[in-house]
Each structure stands twice: as structure tokens, then as C-alpha cells.
Amino acid sequence: QVQLEESGGGxxxxxxxxxxxxxxxxxxxxxxxxxWFRQSPGLEREFVAAIDWSGDTKYAVSVEGRFTISRxxxxxxxxxxxxxxxxxxxxxxxxxxxxxxSRARLSNRYSYWxxxxxxxxxx
Numbered sequence: 001q002v003q004l005e006e007s008g009g010g011x012x013x014x015x016x017x018x019x020x021x022x023x024x025x026x027x028x029x030x031x032x033x034x035x036w037f038r039q040s041p042g043l044e045r046e047f048v049a050a051i052d053w054s055g056d057t058k059y060a061v062s063v064e065g066r067f068t069i070s071r072x073x074x075x076x077x078x079x080x081x082x083x084x085x086x087x088x089x090x091x092x093x094x095x096x097x098x099x100x101x102s103r104a105r106l107s108n109r110y111s112y113w114x115x116x117x118x119x120x121x122x123x
Contacts, residue, residue, distance in 0.1 A: 004025075034097055038089075048067065086121060
């Protein structure tokens with residue numbers, strides 16, 4: 001049973017930064033792809049960023065240049081550094097793992113999901 005736990009969300013002013021963390025119990029973690037998604041009230045869950053087993057990354061256009069996804073295989077963790085946050089970045093952020101090791105944009109490629117962490121950006 002793979003479990004994921006996100007942390008690091010909170011309330012921040014526009015222009016500020018947050019770093020989200022995701023702790024995973026997957027074995028072997030290094031073979032999994034990982035992604036971050038977010039969901040705002042009334043909207044569908046959307047892709048934010050992903051990193052594959054080799055460390056290659058992919059970003060949504062809306063966060064390119066502001067967010068950075070990374071992973072620490074030894075600690076079985078995935079991170080999302082979010083800089084220059086905007087009010088439209090507000091939402092619940094979810095960490096997910098893909099057993100195929102990819103950096104997919106589609107949520108249905110991911111088999112395991114965390115409970116989410118709230119990010120609120122005030123204007």
C-alpha cells in the first residue's frame with residue numbers, strides 16, 4: 001500500500017513563496033514518476049508539474065519559471081518550490097505517483113494520491 005502525505009501549505013501574500021513537500025512510502029521510490037496537481041473550488045483538478053524517474057521535469061504553462069519540482073530518492077520525497085505566487089495559484093495541492101515512472105500531465109496516469117494541502121494566496 002503506497003501512502004503519500006503532503007505538507008507545507010499555508011497562507012501567503014502575492015509575490016511570496018512556499019515549499020510543498022510530499023513524503024512517500026513507495027518502494028522502490030526511485031522508479032516512480034511524481035506529479036503535483038491542484039484544485040480550486042468549482043474547478044477541475046489541474047496539472048501543475050511532474051518529474052519522471054530520471055529527473056526530467058514538465059510544467060504547466062501558468063507556473064513555468066515560477067515553480068520548481070524536485071525529488072530526493074533517498075528520503076522518498078518530492079518537493080514543489082513555488083515562488084512569485086499569485087492569487088490564482090490558490091487551491092488544494094495534491095501529490096501523486098505514477099508506477100510507470102513518467103512525467104504525465106494526465107491525472108489518470110497516476111495511481112496514488114495524497115490527501116492534499118491547502119495553499120491560499122492573498123492579493
